[in-house]
Amino acid sequence: MPEQHEPDRIVLSPEALKSRRQRNIAIGVAVGFFALLFYVVTIAKVGPNILSRPF
Amino acid sequence: MSMIDESDDLVATSFAGSTATPSDYLALLKPRVMSLVVFTAVTGMLIAPSRIDPVIGFASLLAIAVGAGASGALNMWYDADIDTVMRRTKNRPVPAGRLDKNDALGFGLFLSGMSVVTLGVVANWLAAALLAFTIFFYAVVYTMWLKRTTPQNIVIGGAAGALPPVVGYAAATGDISAASLVLFAIIFVWTPPHFWALALVKAEDYHRAGIPMLPNVAGPDRCRRDILLYAVLLAPLGLAPWLLGFASLGYGVLSGALGLLLVLLALRVYRVRTGPRADRCALGLFGFSILYLTLLFAAIAGERAFAILLAALSFHA
Structure with a gap:
């Protein structure tokens, strides 16, 4: 059986993994908030007639 | 195929050592300065003769706050060398070694662009242009040029800190007035x-x-x-x-x-x-x-x- 070559990869330390996870969560929350903000701003800009506009 | 593998390795290498937490990135934004910017920008909005929609006002303030934070991140990127030797600043994320200098630069540039575009779309492009000028003035004119060359650094550089009420007023009205310029002057x-x-x-x-x-x-x-x-x-x-x-x-x-x-x-x-x-x-x-x-x-x-x-x-x- 030929010897399997393992590519050189850096193994993240538990601390680095934890902080990466925290960063990912923060980015997710920020993107979600940003999307929600633009949704609400759009509603505010279009005004109360948003549902009675002709299609 | 091999190029993709190499780039994967590069990505793995660049992130491998980073233990920066979201609070380190938050510290880059200088939250205390941000709060002062929000406070003065709100005052600028309130002295406007026309009322701004509360949602638009909130979104505008958020953009102004993030813009101010972005200029703080750019300041910490450029000043990492002097922050290391000053007692007051040596525990900031970059000099303390918790966050890579280039990550601070990328973060600052990204937020600068996002905040200016957001303010332009949400409020108006005069306010966005003023915010862009504020960020440029603080990060480039003050941080990169004046701070290390003249004892009048904070006199001229003070313009960056004085602009938020003008930006707030412009966000509410699309204009600049004597009243907002008085707040700037103060x-x-x-x-x-x-x-x-x-x-x-x-x-x-x-x-x-x-x-x-x-x-x-x-x-x-x-x-x-x-x-x-x-x-x-x-x-x-x-x-x-x-x-x-x-x-x-x-x-x-x-x-x-x-x-x-x-x-x-x-x-x-x-x-x-x-x-x-x-x-x-x-x-x-x-x-x-x-x-x-x-x-x-x-x-x-x-x-x-x-x-x-x-x-x-x-x-x-």
């Missing part, structure tokens, strides 16, 4: 005595970092004189919102009293030049200058908010 003239009072005490720190603050270059005596001159200039300028009619007589009385106290404290700094008492006087002026600006802007904002509330209540009644 913060602009307030900045030198505020920072020089601290620089008198931290002169050794600034000397070690090679920053040409006024006490280090021209000497503490000249600095004390200039602090007094700016305080004397600031006290009557603080009355301008009342004289121009966008603040009440009550504000005028408060501003006059606080201005007089500011001049007295500056005079004490001018007179007491040696010993630990001199440092205490300078720190006392530094602390009071923060209170002075906070109370002035809170009084203007409070009055306007109250008037808006009354108008809303009488409309519904």
Whole structure:
């Protein structure tokens, strides 16, 4: 059986993994908030007639 | 295929050592400066003759706050070398080694772009252009150029900190007015005595970092004189919102009293030049200058908010 070559990869330390996870969560929350903000701003800009506009 | 693998490895390498947490990135935004920017920008919005939709106003303030934070991140990227040698700044994420310098640059540039575009889309492009200019002025003109070359660094650089009320007013109206420029002028003239009072005490720190603050270059005596001159200039300028009619007589009385106290404290700094008492006087002026600006802007904002509330209540009644 030929010897399997393992590519050189850096193994993240538990601390680095934890902080990466925290960063990912923060980015997710920020993107979600940003999307929600633009949704609400759009509603505010279009005004109360948003549902009675002709299609 | 091999190129993809290599790039994967590069990605793995660049992220491998990073233990930066979201709070480190938050620290890059200088939250305390951000809160002051939001506070003055709100005041700028409130003095506007036209009312801004609360949702648009909130989104605009968020964009202004993020823009201010972005310029703070760019400042920490560029000043990482001097932040390392100053006691006050050596625990910031970049000099402390918790966050890579280039990550701070990328973060600052990304947020700068996002905040300006967001303000443009949400409010208007004059406000966005003013925000872009504020970020440019703080990050490039002040941080990269003035800070390390002239003792007038914080005098000219103070324009960046003074612009948020103008941006706030522009976000609400799409215009610039004498009233918003008066708020700009108050913060602009307030900045030198505020920072020089601290620089008198931290002169050794600034000397070690090679920053040409006024006490280090021209000497503490000249600095004390200039602090007094700016305080004397600031006290009557603080009355301008009342004289121009966008603040009440009550504000005028408060501003006059606080201005007089500011001049007295500056005079004490001018007179007491040696010993630990001199440092205490300078720190006392530094602390009071923060209170002075906070109370002035809170009084203007409070009055306007109250008037808006009354108008809303009488409309519904």
